[in-house]
Amino acid sequence: MPLNEIDDKVFSSGAMGAGFGIRPANGEIVAPVAGKVIAVQKTGHAYGIRGDNGIEILVHVGIDTVKMGGEGFEILVARGDHVEAGQVLGRVDLAAVEKAGFDNTTAVIVTNSRKLENLQIVKTAGELAAGDVVMRLDS
Numbered sequence: 801m802p803l804n805e806i807d808d809k810v811f812s813s814g815a816m817g818a819g820f821g822i823r824p825a826n827g828e829i830v831a832p833v834a835g836k837v838i839a840v841q842k843t844g845h846a847y848g849i850r851g852d853n854g855i856e857i858l859v860h861v862g863i864d865t866v867k868m869g870g871e872g873f874e875i876l877v878a879r880g881d882h883v884e885a886g887q888v889l890g891r892v893d894l895a896a897v898e899k900a901g902f903d904n905t906t907a908v909i910v911t912n913s914r915k916l917e918n919l920q921i922v923k924t925a926g927e928l929a930a931g932d933v934v935m936r937l938d939s
Contacts, residue, residue: 801820801821801822801823801905801925802820802821802925803818803819803820803821803907803909803921805821806821806863806905806907807863807903807905808863808864808907811860811907811909816858816909816911817858817909817910817911817912817913817914818909818910818913818919818921818935819858819907819908819909819910819913819921819935820907820908820921820923820934820935821905821906821907821908822905822906822908822928823904823905823906824861824892824894824904824906825927826894827891827892827893827894828888828891829847829859829861829888829889829890829891829892829906830886830887830888830889830930831847831849831859831883831884831885831886831887831888831889832849832857832859832885832908832934833849833851833852833853833855833857833885834851834852834882834883834884834885835849835850835851835852835853835855835857835882835883836849836850836880836881836882836883837849837877837878837879837880837881837882837883837889838850838856838879839858839879840875840877840878840879840889841866842870842875843865843866843868843869843870843873844861844870844873844874844875844890844892845860845861845862845865845866845868845870845873845892846858846859846860846861846866847859847877847889847890848911849883853937854912854916855910855912855916855919855937856910856911856912857908857909857910857911858907858908858909858911859889859906859907859908860906860907860908860909861873861892861904861906862892862897862902862903862904862905862906863902863903863905864902864903865892865897865900865902865904867900867902868896868897868900868902871896871900872892872893872896872897872900873890873891873892873893874890874891874892875889875890876888876889876890876891877889877890885931886930886931892904908934910935916937918937918938919935919936919937920935920936920937920938921934921935922934922935922936
């Protein structure tokens with residue numbers, strides 16, 4: 801979904817950077833790029849990755865899911881790990897998120913997008929499969 805449709809003003813306003821939202825079909829949280837894990841929230845709801853190409857991405861699972869205190873989340877990586885695109889970073893129990901009353905929309909934000917002139921979001925609607933290109937950083 802387009803960034804402006806995420807039901808969180810911090811994300812939808814673009815204040816944190818360019819990006820898009822995903823309504824997950826399963827509970828796997830995957831790396832959108834190959835790179836170094838630079839942040840893992842102890843609650844398992846958010847991951848930061850610095851891509852091998854310099855892009856910095858925040859994967860934030862759900863809206864206000866930090867309030868779950870980590871319940872329903874499993875972390876599979878640690879800060880400093882190198883990950884490949886598509887690698888599972890963690891898992892989330894989507895039923896637990898729903899039961900707790902939270903939106904499971906996942907924000908994928910390029911936190912350094914203002915420094916990246918050639919960043920393009922190329923798909924913001926429809927279904928996605930693992931490996932589909934949603935954004936591109938042209939050199």
